[in-house]
Each structure stands twice: as structure tokens, then as C-alpha cells.
Amino acid sequence: MSPQVAWLAELRRLVVLVAVALAVGWPLGLPWELLSVALIVLAMRWLWQMRRLLRWLEDPAIEPPEALGFWGEMYDRLYQLQRKARERESDLRSRLDYLQDSLSSMHDGAIMITAAGSIEWSNQAAQRLLGLRYPADRGQALLNLVRLPAFHRYYIAGAFDDPLQLRMQGEREQTLQFAITLFGNGDRLVFVRDVTKEAHLEQMRRDFVGNVSHELRTPLTVIKGYLEMILANAQQLEARFRRPLEQMSQQTERMESLLKDLLWLSRLESVRTQARREQVDIAGLLQELVDELRTLYPERTLSLQLDTREKIPGDYRELHSAVSNLILNAFKYSKNDSSVTVSWRQRDDELLLAVEDEGIGIDALHIPRLTERFYRVDDSRSSATGGTGLGLAIVKHIAAGHRAELRITSILGKGSTFTLAFRR
Numbered sequence: 001m002s003p004q005v006a007w008l009a010e011l012r013r014l015v016v017l018v019a020v021a022l023a024v025g026w027p028l029g030l031p032w033e034l035l036s037v038a039l040i041v042l043a044m045r046w047l048w049q050m051r052r053l054l055r056w057l058e059d060p061a062i063e064p065p066e067a068l069g070f071w072g073e074m075y076d077r078l079y080q081l082q083r084k085a086r087e088r089e090s091d092l093r094s095r096l097d098y099l100q101d102s103l104s105s106m107h108d109g110a111i112m113i114t115a116a117g118s119i120e121w122s123n124q125a126a127q128r129l130l131g132l133r134y135p136a137d138r139g140q141a142l143l144n145l146v147r148l149p150a151f152h153r154y155y156i157a158g159a160f161d162d163p164l165q166l167r168m169q170g171e172r173e174q175t176l177q178f179a180i181t182l183f184g185n186g187d188r189l190v191f192v193r194d195v196t197k198e199a200h201l202e203q204m205r206r207d208f209v210g211n212v213s214h215e216l217r218t219p220l221t222v223i224k225g226y227l228e229m230i231l232a233n234a235q236q237l238e239a240r241f242r243r244p245l246e247q248m249s250q251q252t253e254r255m256e257s258l259l260k261d262l263l264w265l266s267r268l269e270s271v272r273t274q275a276r277r278e279q280v281d282i283a284g285l286l287q288e289l290v291d292e293l294r295t296l297y298p299e300r301t302l303s304l305q306l307d308t309r310e311k312i313p314g315d316y317r318e319l320h321s322a323v324s325n326l327i328l329n330a331f332k333y334s335k336n337d338s339s340v341t342v343s344w345r346q347r348d349d350e351l352l353l354a355v356e357d358e359g360i361g362i363d364a365l366h367i368p369r370l371t372e373r374f375y376r377v378d379d380s381r382s383s384a385t386g387g388t389g390l391g392l393a394i395v396k397h398i399a400a401g402h403r404a405e406l407r408i409t410s411i412l413g414k415g416s417t418f419t420l421a422f423r424r
């Protein structure tokens with residue numbers, strides 16, 4: 001029966017009841033009294049049905065009450081709704097179990113955290129890696145159980161684009177990587193991975209590059225010294241040797257700057273700059289650097305715009321190196337008569353250090369790869385300008401060490417802007 005039909009049947013029943021009460025009551029001279037009695041009986045029936053309904057709703061496990069017509073229809077529909085909800089619940093429960101099973105069997109630690117910061121669930125690997133016990137630790141605040149200051153800072157800062165890597169000193173030295181994703185209403189899923197092997201390999205790679213660069217410096221200094229000595233008396237040289245020797249000297253200089261950049265990069269990679277923080281007066285640093293470069297490159301127009309005197313925590317030497325790399329690049333990749341502008345300003349919750357040039361620009365295609373080591377847009381041009389191909393890799397590293405972002409915007413043929421954006 002459709003709801004409309006059931007409702008109409010109930011209405012018909014009411015009309016018939018009223019008609020019968022009036023028809024019987026009229027000859028007896030008591031039409032209103034009988035009508036009232038009939039309506040009271042009807043209301044009582046409805047009240048009784050409502051009571052049955054309420055009772056049943058209190059304990060839906062029991063079968064729904066039997067009834068005819070409108071009420072029967074209502075019980076049926078509620079029963080069906082309830083059955084569907086129960087089916088959906090059990091379906092969801094089995095999916096959740098399946099999901100938890102798969103997370104449980106994972107090699108990486110997985111911890112579900114409520115918006116209030118307490119542990120909702122964690123897997124076996126989380127016990128192995130962090131000592132969290134489930135279900136014993138359920139409801140406990142995660143930050144009370146994982147007592148790692150760097151993790152606390154990462155967790156509270158809420159910027160989870162990049163994972164956090166931490167070296168743990170314990171019985172067994174291990175490196176853990178933490179990644180956090182947000183879901184639902186501020187709930188978090190924390191993944192912990194043991195990356196000890198990868199970190200060890202990475203360390204070996206860094207050490208290797210550092211050591212090779214270091215070892216190559218001594219022979220290079222000797223070669224360079226002799227070449228300088230020979231070229232100092234160039235007039236005594238046979239003409240056919242002069243050019244090759246000059247080229248050798250140029251290449252040793254290139255090699256020297258390459259080794260210098262490689263060593264600087266490997267130092268940046270191995271030293272944790274966060275540990276050596278001072279308040280760096282960026283406006284002062286830029287003023288000093290710009291004065292220095294104006295003297296070294298008098299032919300260039302270099303302007304400086306200081307809209308703020310805000311200082312930032314960091315390492316003076318590193319920041320100096322990053323900005324001078326950016327300005328020297330701007331010089332290298334633009335004409336002498338174009339200008340380069342360096343600015344330091346504040347925008348919303350960011351402090352922006354920008355170097356803008358009117359040079360050759362960079363095709364959008366290359367921008368994402370510019371900070372890779374030895375990546376060059378135009379190899380022949382970069383080699384001719386004496387670049388090592390490591391400048392932007394160094395800048396990116398320094399930016400990361402200062403929790404800043406390196407943003408690159410460029411229009412081919414018009415110019416480029418390299419911005420270091422520091423969070424306030």
C-alpha cells in the first residue's frame with residue numbers, strides 16, 4: 001500500500017466514524033455527545049499505537065508490532081529503514097575492519113589521532129617503532145607518549161607537506177620518518193617509517209662527495225700554482241703553448257669553483273643549521289652585499305628596496321651565500337644595461353626576499369628542475385658564463401634549512417624573479 005492510499009484510508013475511517021456518530025446520535029438527540037465519545041475512542045487508539053511505536057523504537061531488536069492500515073504501513077516503513085541502516089552499519093564495520101587489518105599488517109607504523117590529540121588506534125609497527133601499545137594506550141595524548149621535541153614542533157606547526165626525518169639515539173641508532181595527513185574533522189593519521197638504511201646510504205653519498213671534493217683540492221692547488229707560475233712568464237713561452245696553457249688555467253679555476261660549491265653543498269647537507277640560529281638583520285646583509293657587488297660590478301645597475309627591517313632567525317653566512325648566488329645569476333643571465341632589483345618586504349604572514357632581473361628569462365618547462373644539481377637550461381651558455389650548475393641547489397638547501405620556500409617566476413625574454421619566502 002502506498003503512503004497516500006494508507007493515509008486516505010485512515011481519513012476515510014475518520015469520516016465514516018464521524019458520520020456514524022452523527023447518524024446514530026441525531027435520532028437520539030445526542031449527536032455531539034456521541035461524536036465526542038467516538039473521537040475520544042479514536043484518539044485513545046492513536047495514543048495506544050504511539051505507545052507501541054515508542055516501545056518498539058526503544059528496543060528495535062524485537063519484531064515490529066502488528067497493525068492494520070495506516071499504522072501498519074508506518075511500522076513496515078520504519079522497519080525497512082531500520083533494516084537498511086543495520087545493513088549499512090555492518091557493511092561499514094566490515095570495511096573498517098578490512099582497512100584496519102590492512103593497516104595492522106603494514107610494515108610502517110600507523111596511528112590514528114583524534115582532533116583532540118588522543119590516540120584512537122595504532123598498529124603493531126607503531127609499537128615496534130615508538131613503543132605505543134594498542135589498546136592499552138587508546139585515549140592517551142600522543143604527544144605525552146612520543147617525547148621527541150622535534151616531533152612536537154612538527155606536529156604543532158601543522159605544515160605536513162614534507163615528512164619529518166629524525167635520528168633516534170637509543171640502544172640501536174635508527175632514523176625514523178614521520179608523515180602526517182589530516183582527515184575528517186581535524187583527525188590525523190601519522191605514518192612512521194624506519195628509514196635507517198636509506199639515511200645511512202644518503203650519508204655515505206654525502207661523505208663520498210665531500211671527501212672526493214676535499215681530496216681533489218690539493219692536487220688542483222698544485223696544478224693551479226704551477227700554471228700560474230708558468231703563465232707569469234708567458235712571454236718566454238713558445239706561442240703554440242700559450243693558448244693551451246691559458247685554457248688549462250681557466251679550466252682549473254672552473255674546477256676550483258666547482259669543488260668549492262660541492263664542499264659548501266655537502267657542508268650544508270651535513271650541518272643542521274637550525275641548531276645555530278642568530279637573529280639575522282636581512283636589510284643590513286642586503287645593503288652590505290649590494291655595496292660590495294656595486295664595487296665589483298660597476299657596469300651593472302643594482303637597486304635595493306628595503307620595505308621592512310624585520311630580522312629572521314638564521315645563519316648569516318648561509319643567507320649571504322644564497323642571496324649572492326641569486327644576484328650573480330641575475331647578472332649572468334641578463335644584459336649589462338638591464339637592471340637587477342633586490343627587495344626585502346613583508347606580505348601577510350610572510351617575509352619576502354626577492355631578486356628580480358630583466359634578463360633572458362626561463363621557459364616554464366625548466367622551472368621545476370632548476371634546483372637540481374647540474375641542471376642547466378642552456379649548457380653552452382651556462383658554461384660560458386662560468387656557472388657550476390650548483391648555485392640554485394645551494395640556494396634551495398639554504399632555504400630549506402631556514403624553513404623558507406624558493407619561488408621562481410619567469411617570462412621568457414622578459415626576466416625572472418627568484419623569491420625566498422620566510423614564514424613569520
Ligand code: ADP
Nearest residue numbers: 329330333376377378382387388389390391392
Ligand atoms: P649555473 O651555475 O649554471 O648558473 P645555477 O644552479 O645557479 O647554475 O642555475 C641553474 C640554471 O638556471 C642556470 O644554468 C640557468 O640556465 C638558469 N638560471 C638561473 N638563474 C637564472 C636567471 N636569473 N635567469 C635566467 N636563467 C637562470
